[in-house]
Amino acid sequence: MPWDTNDYPSSLKNLDTAIRKKAIDMANTMVEDGYKEGQAIPIATEQAKKWYANASEQEINQVIYMSDQDLKQSDDNRSTGNPELMEKGEHVIPHENGWAVKAQHAKQPSDVFSTKEKAVQRAEEIAENKQTSVIIHKQDGTIQRKIDK
Incomplete structure (x- = not known):
């Protein structure tokens, strides 16, 4: 089941909203691509923190305003679920x-x-x-x- 802003790993609870949403989005994609949840969460968290450090204000605002539906859905920029x-x-x-x-x-x-x-x-x-x-x-x-x- 994909994570959203109401249901996500407790390790993300103390993160800034933009970082948390980006981490949720990345972790959902990684799990869909075949990563195990235990692998996806720490990798997505670190990548989200790095993204935030380099993101523009516009990019941060786009993530802040992402809906739960956006977080749960794949988009065309993501690879298909591919454990390989x-x-x-x-x-x-x-x-x-x-x-x-x-x-x-x-x-x-x-x-x-x-x-x-x-x-x-x-x-x-x-x-x-x-x-x-x-x-x-x-x-x-x-x-x-x-x-x-």
């Missing part, structure tokens, strides 16, 4: 805003960082949780190296 994504490696790839962390076959990156080093650190965290690998790309898109977790 749990087995896919995390790629660090060039992005227009720096370096992105993106699961193999995912439609969009989970994070974007200004430096490659930060992107690699985040990819390693995610890969450690999923027990997969990190594939680091060069600026031209070719593979630089692979790290198994």
Whole structure:
């Protein structure tokens, strides 16, 4: 059952409203994509905090005004429920805003960082949780190296 603002993990109760809603949204997507609830909650919480630190006021307001129906529904930007994504490696790839962390076959990156080093650190965290690998790309898109977790 998807979480909403009336029914969510107690670990989210002390978060700012925007962070909590973003974490609920992310955790719902992750569970739909095959993550176990125990994995999705801490990952979504950390990603929501990072999102908040970098989000514009407009982006924060959009999340604050999300309805419970929005939080429970998938949208076209989310991948379909695909447990196989749990087995896919995390790629660090060039992005227009720096370096992105993106699961193999995912439609969009989970994070974007200004430096490659930060992107690699985040990819390693995610890969450690999923027990997969990190594939680091060069600026031209070719593979630089692979790290198994």
